[in-house]
Amino acid sequence: MPADLNNDSTPSRPTLGSLLLKSQRRTFLGVDKQKAIRFFFASNSSAAVIVLVLIMLFLLREGVDFLPTYRHELETYQHAGLEFCDLVEQPLAEHQQLCSKLRRVLSASLNTITYQARSRRDAAYQQMRDVEEETRLQRAVLTNALAEVPPAALEKLAQLRQELLTATQLAVSRLAVPPSLTPSEGWQLKRDLALLSPESAEPPLVLELLSAAYIRVDTEAHASFKPLVEAVEAFEAAPDELHTLLNTLKKHARETKALVTDFHSSGKGHGRKDPIDFASRITPLTSRIPELSGRIEAYAQRAQTAAASLPPQAGTPQATKMLSEMRAMLPGHLTEMRAAAGKLPQWSYEKRVSYFKVVLAFFFGDAWITNSSWQDFFGFIPLLVGSVLIAVLAVLIATPLSIIAAIYTNQFASVREQDFIKPVIEFIQAIPSVVLGFIGISVLGDVIKDVSHVSWLQWLPGFPIQERLNMFNAACLLALMAVPTMFSLAEDALNNVPRAYIDASDALGATKLQTVFRVIVPSARSGISAAVLLGLGRVIGETMVVLLVAGNRIAIPDFRSGLGVVFQPAHTLTGIIAQELGEVSRGSAHWQALFMVGIVLFVISLLVNWCARAFVRRFELSKS
Numbered sequence: 001m002p003a004d005l006n007n008d009s010t011p012s013r014p015t016l017g018s019l020l021l022k023s024q025r026r027t028f029l030g031v032d033k034q035k036a037i038r039f040f041f042a043s044n045s046s047a048a049v050i051v052l053v054l055i056m057l058f059l060l061r062e063g064v065d066f067l068p069t070y071r072h073e074l075e076t077y078q079h080a081g082l083e084f085c086d087l088v089e090q091p092l093a094e095h096q097q098l099c100s101k102l103r104r105v106l107s108a109s110l111n112t113i114t115y116q117a118r119s120r121r122d123a124a125y126q127q128m129r130d131v132e133e134e135t136r137l138q139r140a141v142l143t144n145a146l147a148e149v150p151p152a153a154l155e156k157l158a159q160l161r162q163e164l165l166t167a168t169q170l171a172v173s174r175l176a177v178p179p180s181l182t183p184s185e186g187w188q189l190k191r192d193l194a195l196l197s198p199e200s201a202e203p204p205l206v207l208e209l210l211s212a213a214y215i216r217v218d219t220e221a222h223a224s225f226k227p228l229v230e231a232v233e234a235f236e237a238a239p240d241e242l243h244t245l246l247n248t249l250k251k252h253a254r255e256t257k258a259l260v261t262d263f264h265s266s267g268k269g270h271g272r273k274d275p276i277d278f279a280s281r282i283t284p285l286t287s288r289i290p291e292l293s294g295r296i297e298a299y300a301q302r303a304q305t306a307a308a309s310l311p312p313q314a315g316t317p318q319a320t321k322m323l324s325e326m327r328a329m330l331p332g333h334l335t336e337m338r339a340a341a342g343k344l345p346q347w348s349y350e351k352r353v354s355y356f357k358v359v360l361a362f363f364f365g366d367a368w369i370t371n372s373s374w375q376d377f378f379g380f381i382p383l384l385v386g387s388v389l390i391a392v393l394a395v396l397i398a399t400p401l402s403i404i405a406a407i408y409t410n411q412f413a414s415v416r417e418q419d420f421i422k423p424v425i426e427f428i429q430a431i432p433s434v435v436l437g438f439i440g441i442s443v444l445g446d447v448i449k450d451v452s453h454v455s456w457l458q459w460l461p462g463f464p465i466q467e468r469l470n471m472f473n474a475a476c477l478l479a480l481m482a483v484p485t486m487f488s489l490a491e492d493a494l495n496n497v498p499r500a501y502i503d504a505s506d507a508l509g510a511t512k513l514q515t516v517f518r519v520i521v522p523s524a525r526s527g528i529s530a531a532v533l534l535g536l537g538r539v540i541g542e543t544m545v546v547l548l549v550a551g552n553r554i555a556i557p558d559f560r561s562g563l564g565v566v567f568q569p570a571h572t573l574t575g576i577i578a579q580e581l582g583e584v585s586r587g588s589a590h591w592q593a594l595f596m597v598g599i600v601l602f603v604i605s606l607l608v609n610w611c612a613r614a615f616v617r618r619f620e621l622s623k624s
Helices: 016-024 033-045 047-063 066-079 082-092 094-134 136-147 154-173 183-193 205-224 226-237 240-265 278-286 289-308 317-346 355-363 381-412 415-428 433-452 471-495 499-507 512-523 525-540 544-549 559-567 573-583 589-619
Strands: none
Touching: 033 047, 047 589, 066 082, 066 240, 066 355, 066 589, 082 094, 082 240, 082 278, 082 317, 094 136, 094 154, 094 183, 094 205, 094 226, 094 317, 136 154, 154 183, 183 205, 205 226, 226 289, 240 278, 240 289, 289 317, 381 415, 381 471, 381 512, 381 525, 381 559, 381 573, 415 471, 433 471, 433 544, 471 525, 471 544, 471 559, 499 512, 512 525, 525 589, 544 573, 573 589
């Protein structure tokens, strides 16, 4: 055998794999390409974490000074005596709510007698307004010509009058006589409206007659419900003496607050102003505690007397129900008023305002009052309750729609149906939220309100609805916005169920429905739960829709109305930021309070996403 064939030192030809690996190890400017690519993707994946940290740092930088600033404002509120006045003013504010209920009771009762006469009068006046609106251009031209100095030529005025007369007659000919008017009244009304002119100050004769008839019937209605009218008037006048004294004390407290504000703004501690003697400023308030307590008790007695004189029944069942609600609310209101009188001697302007009290005032406060000449309050609870109620209601509406659509599309729909359903649902996500807000204002709100006034639906909680912009309106639109997100994630969860589970179910003889609802859906519960939670995160962070259609009433909803609470207006965390941030001065307590709201909203969003991840990890299928 030749020697060279037995030589082990003969170099072997390199393989293709070693050549490829060698080419991958080439460097550029001394940097390994693989390491550079790995570093590039690692840096991009960490960008989200960096942005998250920067956002949190920015929010903290702007909101960190809120607690000291708000503490200073609460100290001023206390030292100036505003807190002393509010011990009485705040429970007394409920008197206005009780009066509002009584006025609605009285209006509904009188309406049983005056409705027809008022409708006839209003219908006639509406006819006149329609004619004036249709001829407003001709009327404006004639009015300007009559006001010219020197006066316009007689020929020109005659021409303008003729043009107005022609336009008026044309407008009158298009009118349809209201069914509440008799044919003779309609004919006379049209005749009088045809002669309308800016030169005649007297209204048509028919309108005068209908107005006089309404006044006569209204007088008869007040006589018929005289006990109710007198009781309502007496209840409204009950706190007049208390208000007089309280306004005097509030004026003095405002003057003290102005002195404190001027003292701090002019350079406290620099010798420009003498310190304020709060003891002498507070004495005019505390010295009148006996008189104030006496007037509180007098108000309570008068309110009880007026309530006792209310008749047991009102003109309508709904009015009688409101009357019963007012009677039920009155004892608690009077108890609060008497408790306020007991707090007055114990009040002191020298009590220290701790940071713990400031935290409680913000996170558990029930009032958000800004730009007030009296005192600004930043209470978090009304905004949080509004946001949570709207978000939860939206998720309750969106969850069955999106999950059922995902199950049908994934398991039962044909390929053609899938190609149609998926793009349509995903297209909803492309609709701008402001457009959905317009729909809520102009269409959905009116539809919901009109449906609530249907007679055979009055048994539903909250019906009839008084406000067309409310939480239910906002929740419906937010549910529509959440459906694409929840649908897509739920369908992905159904797709991720292992094929072996389905094959095993089929092998055991299960039907299609049994396989879907006993195997596939339970196996995908982690993904479906995550879809619901991420849908919640989607709606709780939405701004424009809730700002446009939620009603923007900063108050804790009245849960005594049961399920009807969803038809009340509310404000939200996102809405208050969007509404007020552009109108406040940078660095003020109001500015810092809005950033504190942003911090809390940011934390809520993180918690929702963390819960979604926890659900996925808790119920995810074993990778083995």
